[in-house]
Amino acid sequence: MSIRGKTAVAGIGETPTDRLGGKPGEPRKSTAEYLAWAARLAMEDAGLTKKDFDGQGLAAIYTTNHSQPFWPEEVAAILGITPGVSLAGGNGGASSVSLLGHAAAAITAGLCDLVLVIAAAAPFSERGGHRGTPADTRDYEMPFGVMGPNCKISFVMSRYMHESGMTEDHFGKIAVTGRYHASLNPNAYLRKPITIEDYKKSRLISDPIRLFDCVMPANGGKAYIMASAERAKSLRKPPVYLLGWGECNNASYGPRYRANPLITGITQAGKRAFDMSGVTHKDIHCLNLYDDYIPVVMIQIEDLGFCGRNDKAFFEKTDFTFKGDLPIQTSGGMINCGQPSTTGGMLHVIETVRQIRGEGGDRQVPNIKFGISTGVGAVNYGKNFGCTAAAIFGSEA
Amino acid sequence: MAEKNEITKKPLPEITPVNQPFWDGAKGGKLMMQKCQNCGTWVFCPRPVCGDCASDKLEWVQVSGKGKIFSFTVIREVVGQALRGFAPDIPYVTAWVDLDDGPRFCSNIVGCPIDKVHIDMPVEVVFEDTGDGITLPKFKPS
Numbered sequence: 001m002s003i004r005g006k007t008a009v010a011g012i013g014e015t016p017t018d019r020l021g022g023k024p025g026e027p028r029k030s031t032a033e034y035l036a037w038a039a040r041l042a043m044e045d046a047g048l049t050k051k052d053f054d055g056q057g058l059a060a061i062y063t064t065n066h067s068q069p070f071w072p073e074e075v076a077a078i079l080g081i082t083p084g085v086s087l088a089g090g091n092g093g094a095s096s097v098s099l100l101g102h103a104a105a106a107i108t109a110g111l112c113d114l115v116l117v118i119a120a121a122a123p124f125s126e127r128g129g130h131r132g133t134p135a136d137t138r139d140y141e142m143p144f145g146v147m148g149p150n151c152k153i154s155f156v157m158s159r160y161m162h163e164s165g166m167t168e169d170h171f172g173k174i175a176v177t178g179r180y181h182a183s184l185n186p187n188a189y190l191r192k193p194i195t196i197e198d199y200k201k202s203r204l205i206s207d208p209i210r211l212f213d214c215v216m217p218a219n220g221g222k223a224y225i226m227a228s229a230e231r232a233k234s235l236r237k238p239p240v241y242l243l244g245w246g247e248c249n250n251a252s253y254g255p256r257y258r259a260n261p262l263i264t265g266i267t268q269a270g271k272r273a274f275d276m277s278g279v280t281h282k283d284i285h286c287l288n289l290y291d292d293y294i295p296v297v298m299i300q301i302e303d304l305g306f307c308g309r310n311d312k313a314f315f316e317k318t319d320f321t322f323k324g325d326l327p328i329q330t331s332g333g334m335i336n337c338g339q340p341s342t343t344g345g346m347l348h349v350i351e352t353v354r355q356i357r358g359e360g361g362d363r364q365v366p367n368i369k370f371g372i373s374t375g376v377g378a379v380n381y382g383k384n385f386g387c388t389a390a391a392i393f394g395s396e397a
Numbered sequence: 398m399a400e401k402n403e404i405t406k407k408p409l410p411e412i413t414p415v416n417q418p419f420w421d422g423a424k425g426g427k428l429m430m431q432k433c434q435n436c437g438t439w440v441f442c443p444r445p446v447c448g449d450c451a452s453d454k455l456e457w458v459q460v461s462g463k464g465k466i467f468s469f470t471v472i473r474e475v476v477g478q479a480l481r482g483f484a485p486d487i488p489y490v491t492a493w494v495d496l497d498d499g500p501r502f503c504s505n506i507v508g509c510p511i512d513k514v515h516i517d518m519p520v521e522v523v524f525e526d527t528g529d530g531i532t533l534p535k536f537k538p539s
Contacts (some may be wrong), residue, residue, distance in 0.1 A: 136442040143533055144505050145483040147476045148493055152468035155493050162468070162516045205473040251443035256448045257439040257500030261468075380441055382493060382501040 003104040004276050005397035008232035010114075011046025011225035011349045012036045015328030017189050017218035017338035021125020023063035031066045034120035034221030034340070036307050039079050042116065042223035047236030054082045054260040055114030056104055057226075059099045061089030063341040065123045075118065085112045089119070089342070091387035092377025093290055096222075101245040103226040113228040121341035136381040149292060150214065152379040154206040156261045157295040161208060163262060164310030168208075171294045172199035174328075175212045175335070177320045180293070182249045182332025184322075189218060190336040200375070213294040218338025221347035224353070229397050238355030243279060243370070244392035246272025252297060252383060264296075264309075265388030266303040266374055274305075277392040279370050281306060284392070286371035287326065288348035291333040300374055302329070304390070316384040322363045330355055330363050348373040349391070356395050370394045390391045402425050404456035416443040419458040423532040428522050429498045430440040430463045431455045460499035462522030463539060467501060468492040469514055491512050494536050508537035 015037045021028035037203065043049060060075035068074065072088045085106050085264040089095030096117060103115035133142070137361035146152065160166060165275035176196055182188035232239035251265035274281075281304075289300045298315065301307060307314035308328060320328045331337055331351035334344040354360055365371075371393050412420055422429030426507070431440040435452035446453050469492035475484050483489070490506040506514050507523065521539035524532050 135411070135413075138408070139413075140417060140442050141503055142408040142480065142504060143410050143527075143531070144491055145407070145472060145480065145486065145489060146503060147472055147474070147480060147483075150474075151470055151472060151491055155491075156469040158470060158516070159468040203473075204471070205474050207473070209470070234474055245434075255438060258495055259443050259501075383502060 001098060001108065002276060003101065003108045003245065004243055005241050006108045006229055006261070007104040007226050008229055008241045009349070009393070010227040010232040010235045010237065010239060011352045012049065012353050013043070013045060013223040014186065014350055015146035015221045017220035018338060019124050019218055021122065021219065025095045028189045029122055029219060030126055031063070031120050031122045032240050033074060034122060035078050036116060037220030038120055038223040038295065039116065039118055042225050044239060048225065050080060053116055053336045055143065056111070057085040057103060058083035058089060058113040059087035059089060059103055059115055059117040061095040061119035061342050063119065063343065065121055065341055066126060072304060073113045079191070081116070085115070087115065091389070092342050093292065093345040094375035094377040094387035094389045095342055095376030096349050097391050098247050098387070100120070100226065100242055100349065100391045101119040101389070104153045104217065104242050107226060108227050115226040115228065116193065116223060118221070118223040119343035119346060121343050122219040123217055123341060124219050132226060132344035133214070134378070140381060149211055149379050150206045152265065153211045153293045153296065156384055157293070159207050160262055160295050160299065164312055165253060166312055166315065168200050169196060170298070170312065170315050171213060172196035173315065174294050174297055174320065175199045178329045178333045178335055180321060181292050181330050181363050182336035184361070185217050185332050185337070186361070188332040188336050189338045189378070195230030208221060210276050215292045215339040215344065220340035220343060222343050222350060223233060223347055224346065226255040238357055238395070240356045240395065241397045242391060243394045244273035244275070244277025245390070246270060246276070247389040248313060251388065259383040261327040261384045262383050264299060264303050265374065266300045266390055269388045269390040270374070271390045273390040279392055279394065283370045284372050285327065285354060285368040286330055286365045287328045288330065288371065289328060290345055290374050290375045290376045291329060291335050292339070292376070294335070297329065305371070322360070322365050328359060330365060334379060342377070345375040350376065352393050356393055374385055405482045407527070409527065409529055410478055415445055419443055420531060422457070422459065423534050425523060426524050429457045429461045430460050432458050432498050439500040441502065450475050460496055460497070462534070463518055464494045464496040464507070464536070466514065466516055466518045466520060467491070467495040469506065471511055473531060492536070494520055505535045506537070
């Protein structure tokens with residue numbers, strides 16, 4: 001039994017992102033408020049109310065700054081929902097793409113016909129909370145002053161430049177494209193267009209990673225609603241069908257003790273999504289790829305098979321803007337829209353849904369039928385992402 | 398004041414039954430790594446079972462401590478409260494060192510000007526006593 005075309009995204013909700021609360025006197029909003037706000041927006045979008053979710057599915061994503069072991073239940077309590085199926089996202093930034101498949105499986109198996117997938121975080125306005133650390137990081141990275149993902153992805157980027165010959169011009173082009181799309185997206189946070197020169201002048205954080213390579217932490221909440229294809233047809237907005245989905249966790253290319261960090265699990269997750277969907281690469285008109293860092297976007301384009309490995313020429317000649325050969329990051333990505341912890345990745349699901357619905361406004365990809373969204377999470381020791389997931393959407397089942 | 402010192406302390410590993418031979422080895426000037434006696438692969442970070450064949454026949458062996466820089470970065474900013482103790486060291490180099498006879502190991506490159514560090518640079522282990530009961534294996538040009 002395949003989940004292909006059996007479910008659709010029927011509602012999306014996205015609060016504005018902000019960075020308020022870090023300084024005295026600034027207004028503060030709690031994670032709970034962003035959760036309630038995002039849920040309301042998604043339900044309004046779908047034409048549903050809170051009551052419609054009693055006995056249905058609720059999927060809450062654990063965040064890095066405000067999670068406790070019973071988080072999904074706390075989210076149900078915050079929203080006042082009595083779910084019949086409780087799911088959780090524990091795959092970090094990959095969670096919102098992973099949960100598309102988990103929710104679709106629950107719906108296709110007949111456990112429920114709606115799932116509200118939700119996340120929020122307020123790292124600037126909320127202090128405290130527990131932040132656990134994976135044992136490998138605690139014991140073998142932090143004692144050596146490894147500054148989290150900035151440092152670990154710098155290892156990847158440095159090696160990528162060494163092997164591919166890519167330069168600041170290649171990374172800068174992707175950064176400029178993302179910001180251009182953000183300038184056309186009223187929900188984006190950083191909207192002032194930049195040039196490649198601006199990219200090159202942005203400060204080094206962890207060589208070769210610069211400020212404009214990095215995602216921007218923010219407060220905010222996001223949600224989407226999955227429905228059975230049948231139910232989705234009766235709701236307010238046109239269904240955006242989940243046609244293909246794949247996940248891959250703890251991948252290693254080469255020996256586990258010395259893996260190739262320039263290939264991610266998106267290679268397998270993406271292949272599974274393509275195989276399930278039956279959609280070909282040339283049918284995909286929009287890529288919304290997890291963008292914690294610029295080089296991660298580029299490596300995923302290679303992983304998904306849109307070009308070869310270390311394909312410098314491809315990155316030089318391709319127009320990645322919304323009207324171009326291969327539109328990517330049409331929302332501006334998390335780099336420009338902000339990353340409220342693990343909530344951030346849901347941007348890429350929401351944006352593909354918007355594009356396929358034709359709600360892309362000034363950045364609408366023309367004649368789009370199919371789009372792909374990815375998520376990655378947890379940077380493992382000595383390689384890259386522990387969690388990866390990919391999903392292909394279309395306007396028809 | 399005591400509290401301030403606590404905040405600026407560098408984080409130390411947690412010694413567990415699984416990783417203890419590594420840290421005992423470092424204290425004695427030896428770089429110890431796990432090797433699977435069943436399939437022969439290296440296992441790092443320390444694990445109770447082999448990640449490839451699931452055997453629990455893992456043996457601790459001493460490696461030469463020689464290797465090459467696979468990749469590196471220059472840390473220029475502190476991120477997060479837990480790592481504030483590194484602020485006085487900035488800028489400094491962290492690297493993935495691929496050991497000649499062992500796995501990839503993440504550490505610092507010391508005893509070398511930052512602008513001389515490069516990918517494929519041959520390096521060898523040096524042991525740095527933190528003064529807190531832990532010795533950290535670091536690497537210098539060889």
